[in-house]
Amino acid sequence: MKNVFAAIFALLLPVMASAQLSISGKVTNTSGEALPGATITVLNPSLSVVADANGKYAFTNLKPGSYTLQASYVGYQTINKSIVLGANTIVDLSLNNGTFTAEEVTVSATRAVKNSPTAFTNLSKKDLAKNNFGQDLPYLLSLTPSVVTTSDAGAGIGYTGIRIRGSDATRVNVTINGIPLNDAESQGSYFIDLPDLASSVDNIQVQRGVGTSTNGAGAFGGSINIQTTTRRDTAYTEINTSAGSYGSIKNTVNAGTGLLGGHFSLDGRLSRIHSNGYIDRASSDLKSLYLSAAWYTKNSTIRANVISGHERTYQAWNGIADYVIGDNTRSDNRTYNELGLMSNGSFYKDQTDNYLQNHYQLLYDQKISDKLSFSGALHYTKGSGYYEEYRNADNVANYGLKPVIIGADTIKATDLVRRLWLDNKFYGVTYALKYQPQTNLNMTLGGAYNQYEGAHFGDVIYTKESAGIGPNYEYYRDNAKKNDFNIFYRAEWHINKVLLYADAQYRHIYYSFYGIDKNLNNAQQSAELNFFNPKAGITYQLTEHSNIYASFAVGNHEPNRDDYVDSPPQNRPKSENLKDFEAGYRTVGKIFSGGINGFYMLYKNQLVLTGSLNDVGSAVRTNVKDSYRAGIELDGKARLASWVNWGLTATLSTNKIKNYSQFFSNYDNGSLVGETFKTTTIAYSPSLTAASIISFIPFKGAEFAFISKYISKQYLDNTMNQNPAGFSIAPDNLSNPYATNRYLKGYFTSDVRLRYDFSIRSVKNIGLGLQVNNIFSKKYEANGATYPDIEGGHVVNYNYFFPQAPRNFMASLSLNF
Known part of the structure; x- marks a missing residue:
């Protein structure tokens, strides 16, 4: 019998040896979440595959025998598993979190973690990719709590804005890999200068309120912490094209080498975005480049990034006048753009904004020991550009010129074209030293020193009548310099179920500018400020998946350039102070994850618009002693x-100023008419914001999402639409509701998004997408401005609004190799 079995085995051996078997399975973390992009390798012989979007992998055409599988993923410990293959086999692999991931140190110093006593939202690369059809980055964050987005061109491409808890972009701290993005002078973040940045982003954390200590200007409404591309172990090429309404098109090519020789990687991206805009002539031509080279060792990473962006946009930043938008007899009443109108009735073709910005970053992360790690960055940003504008019958005296006499004519005014330039550079160093002496205690010492240098100057490049000047006549120039130093210390101590959190930051600012400004006035000013920003909090872990927390934080914020320029020397603006109280509950589960957060933000010396004018006729922001924001935020996924x-997200809030005085210019007699309000609502602060996204997965790889957003009424100034005593709206305006009201109506919009992902043998993933915005063509305005005065004994409102596009769409095709 033994001989019979031996003979049978001998006969089957060639058959078994030629058998083609497979190993397949799924790669997850210890929580059961799929790890798409994980690398799975058969070590003998060496074969590698990458897990798909669901974390699944497969090896085919394997012969029977013994094999060792290795699975790796950035941020997780690599594992090996030995198997004996005698039949088709399923091997699921679970990876533990890595004890050290070098590139996480870069951003972790300024980020909240899952149990921090801070209100925040994390967005992954996958979250961003779902909505990345070409709109500016603020639109990809629009579904996070307390966020309102606006678009000058009406469709989200070009100049856009973001407000968090009613605070505009000048009060939202933005960092890229821990490096400040906010402009040092205006304090705004201009994402248009870095088009399609989202295609090179690995993850984003949006914090609300003061949040954790960070680099750059203080967070008075929130902060946006961006981390760009991190390590990808296998080579890839990604091509993405989107096209849709208003001639909008986006082309993006991403490529990377993967990890070469176990140490080196190179990633790159090229992007181009064009849109004609919904508003007349509000076109955008945007180009960007991203390059990143990294060198990895067991305990360190060094990465060099180059991020370059160029934008050319036709100006649409004035909005549409109330008398136009209220005229329903006009077919262009919601798209008319007054900018660039020439004396002959046509529009100047180069009424554009032009800017080139290059960012250079050198990032270094080092694990010094099991308890100590370090991250540091050197950075340099160079920007240069101008906006060009046509001016009708402008007085030559505004340009430091005397009237020119030609024959019998005296030229005191002429049509002209001017360019207002900004040429600046920003450079410095950031650092963080993280120390964890024991598992329940970690400490971080971090900070930065940054310097800004900017040149503001203006040229007259054309005059219709001779003004006695040559081409590119420079009529003003002033230079600015700003030094910004900060150091912070943070500690987190776990005591059983309690986390104690403490954070303190010292910040020193020196800001000066000198020369002649655009109004031909002496611009010499300087300011030196010192801020101390302490924070403390506590978190109690109710269960493994839920906790409650409370925190208190102090933030200080310096005035911006215009605040200094527009104020007389005897009434310089004061810095602002914020005391932020937060408390909440959050839970994470397989069926439901979410939380509720309450906040009370108490301001001292907040800078708000008053309506009064300085000695050169410019509007002035002034400090108001007492103001506050209080509310409740809900955020859940089921x-x-x-x-x-x-x-679903929702924020219900009240935003008030106490004892506020508003001034109206009375053109009848040249006086100022004042009105004092005991309590009034802060401008651009809706009492309710809400967003909903219901997604359906009808079959594998497909998703259908219905997205809704609601923003309640917003006032355009701080008067709550009230007029000074004894004055009413001018009778001529009563027939036009856009001229009688100084507020934005509330609006509710709905979008639809469809995606389908599949693969074929030669393409890892093919993605088809369609996004239809404002599917019910709701007519609404997302932003506006107001300039009320008194004429003929009545209040006259000069309002401007920014209508948003009716139903529009973008379709996309992506190919991943």
Whole structure:
């Protein structure tokens, strides 16, 4: 019998040796979440595959025998697993979190973690990619709590804005890899200068309120912490094209080498975005480049980034006048753009904004020991550009010129074209030293020193009548310099179920500018400020998946350039102070994840517009002693069924100024008419914001999402639409509701998004996408401005609004190799 079995085995051996078997499975973390992009390798012989979007992998055409599988993923410990293959086999692999991931140190110093006593939202690369059809980065954050977005061109491409808890972009701290992005002078963040940045972003954290200590200007509404591309172990090429309404098109090519020789990687991206805009002539031509080279060792990473962006946009930043938008007899009443109108009735073709900005970053992360790690960065940003504008019958005296006599004519005014330039550079160093002496205690010492140098100057490049000047006549120039130093210390101590959190920052600012400004006035000013920003909090872990927390934080914020320029020397603006109280509950589960957060933000010396004018006729912001924001934020995601998910956010708030005085210019007699309000609502601060996204997964790889957003009424100034006593709206304006009201109406919009991902043998993933915005063509305005005065004994409102596009769409095709 033994001989029979031996003979049978001998006969089957060639058959078994030629058998083609497979190993397949899924790669997850210890929480069961799929790890798409994980690398799985058969070590003998060496074969590698990458897990798909669901974390699944497969090896085919394997012969029977013994094999060792190795699975790796950035941020997780690599594992090996030995198997004996005698039949098709399923091997699921679970990876533990890595004890050290060098590139996480770069951003972790300024980020909240899952149990921090801070209100925040994390967005992954996958979250961003779902909505990345070409709109500016603020639109990809629009579904996070307390966020309002605006678009000058009306469709999200070109100049856009973001407000968090009613605070505009000048009060939202933005960093890229821990390096400040906010302009040092205006304090705004201009994402238009870095088009399609989202295609090179690995993850974003949006914090609300003061948040954790960070580099750059203080967070008075929130902060946006961006981390760009991190390590990818395998080579890739990604091509993405989107096209849709208003001639909008986006082309993006991403490529990377993967990890070469176990140490080196190179990633790159080229992007181009064009849109004609919904508003007349509000076109955008945007180009960007991203390059990143990294060198990895067991305990360190060094990465060099180059991020370059160029934008050319036709100006649409005035909005549409109330008398136009209220005239329903005009077919262009919601798209008319007054900028660039020439004396002959046509529009100047180069009424554009032009800017080139290059960012250079050198990032270094080092694990010094099991308890100590360091991250540091050197950075340099160079920007240069101008906006060009046509001026009708402008007085030559405004340009330091005397009237020119030609024959019998005296030229005191002429049509002209001017360019207002900004040429600046920003450079410095950031650092963080993280020390964890024991598992329940970690400490971080971090900070930065940054310097800004900017040149503001203006040229007259054309005059219709001779003004006695040559081409590119420079009529003003002033230079600015700003030094910004900060150091912070943060500690987190776990005592059983309690986390104690403490954070303190010292910040020193020196700001000066000198020369002649655009109004031909002496611009010499300087300011030196010192801020101390302490923070403390506590978190109590109710269960493994839920906790409650409370925190108190102090933030200080310096005035911006215009605040200094527009104020007389005897009434310089004061810095602002914020005391932020937060408390909340959050839970994470398989069926439901979410939380509730309450906040009370108490301001001292907040800078607000008053309506008064300085000695050169410019509007002035002034400090108001007492103001506050208080509210409740809800944020939740529920899995209603295996194929239905629902995400919901809502913020209910009250935003008030106490004892506020508003001034109206009375053109009848040249006086100022004042009105004092005991309590009034802060401008651009809706009392309710809400967003909903219901997503359906009808079959593998497909998703259908219905997205809704609601923003309640917003006032355009701080008067709550009230007029000074004894004055009413001018009778001529009563027939036009856009001229009688100084506020934005509330609006509710709905979008639809469809995606389908699949693969074929030669393409890892093919993605088809369609996003239809404002599917019900709701007519609404997302932003506006107001300039009320008194004429003929009545209040006359000069309002401007920014209408948003009716139903519009973008379709996309992506190919991943």
